[in-house]
Amino acid sequence: MSDTSTQIPMVDYLVLGDDPHLQATKCTSCGSAYFDRRNACASCFGTEFSTEPVATEGIVTAFSIVSFAAPGVPTPFVAAVIDCDGTQVRGNIINCEPDADTVSLGMAVKLATYSLGADSAGTEAIGFGFEPA
């Protein structure tokens, strides 16, 4: 990877560096995974959490090819749910044609990062998606 000191992840659960991956907040008693902070686990009400890496490979369990979105959102894009070794992740399918001949249910994908561009201070934002594995 390039120098990460001037990079910022698009969301705080994306970890940059040599081995980019997502991380989840996991309940230490039941293992439920969350991507934001929780006061108590929504499943078992436990209040202890740890931060765990999420598998970078998974399969597509649902998708939609979105042709109409809010102004400013480039279309078409593929919105999907990816099962990453038991953790459900929301993300776009990228680096392939956004059509129903290319994207399919059950398709194997892996995490990929891309640049959202640099801001006025020269900091580059890095986003993530999933590409065909």
Added chain:
Amino acid sequence: MASDDIFILGINMTKFGKHPDKDALDLGAEAVMAALSDGGVTMADMGILAAGNLLGSPGFGQSLQKQVGQTGIPVYNVANACATGATALRTVVMAIKAGECDMGLAVGVEKLAGAGLLGGGGKPKSDDDTWTPNGRYGAVASTDGRIGTQTMPGVFAQVGMEYGHKYGGTSFELFAKISEKNHNHSVLNPLAAYSKSMSLEQIMGDLMIAYPNTRPMCSANCDGAAAAVLVSGEKLKSLSDEQQKRAVKIRASVLTSDPWQDGCQILPDVNTLTRMAATQAYEAASVGPEDLDLVELHDCFATAELVHYDNLMLCDEGGAVDFFESGKPFRDGERPVNVSGGLQSKGHPISATGIANVWEVCHHLRGEAGDRQIDGARIGLAHVIGLGSACGVHILESAAA
């Protein structure tokens, strides 16, 4: 009739569609006055008002009272996304059940014509000048369109696709056929926003919004209102024979929210809470899905209708595709679903929907549905779901039963 039963005494829905000359108060008042008249009662008889107008101003119920009669009764302004109307109804049911009053009014109204995309839609998305982490995910930029979609057509497209991944058998064409059924049903509904039949070719060839949902496979944003007057069984005994004969019994009134499910943190899980609500409703009503003469379910998108066949247990688990292809949910089938035309053609003025679905079922149970009457209908089910989520299920029975 048992004293602790609760009945719908009067109910009305306005024409759904574009009402540029009427605001939410006009539409709400129109439905309320008609529901009161339908029940043969006045505002003086009402002990509670529950009102929903999701996109309107706070205090909508009180403003509505100024249009139809201010009597000092408690007003509950309710909001539960697309289940707002069902929540208003449920609020009145609870008040009567608790013995706080013996009659009450529920109303839902929305002005939604031309609203466009709901969810992530609306405001243009633009990024800030500097990447600054914001919100619960520390996002430096808008995530809509970058990390999945927040727009409803795309969210519900994934709901249908997820079902296909789990059980197989789904396709763009299958979802379009479900939409074709509802558009063809709508031809007989004069109150529907759109009452034109559409061919499969037209539906599949229309503007793609979020694959596999084309424009006619999405619920129609429109204006509309619906209102219902509810009465206790004890009070109903003191009313006229005619009022008793047309009263519709609420055999079950259930509202649920999402129980924890692994995936529901990522993609709304509209399945588990619907199945829970249906299970509770069938148990409360002592009926099963095989007893239903008609079903109005929340087909906010063609992809959603499929999963709710399964969630409402109209078919075996995993059998929704076969259920549809067998012809059962068509109006001449064994278990007619959305004979009103459903949200895809009747329209979906959010807060009105949960009462309008009940109106449709009542209309058939009273034998007053005209050309689209399901002959001999005695028991029906109305289902709505609001993302977040809230699910309302009402099972209704004709008084003559």
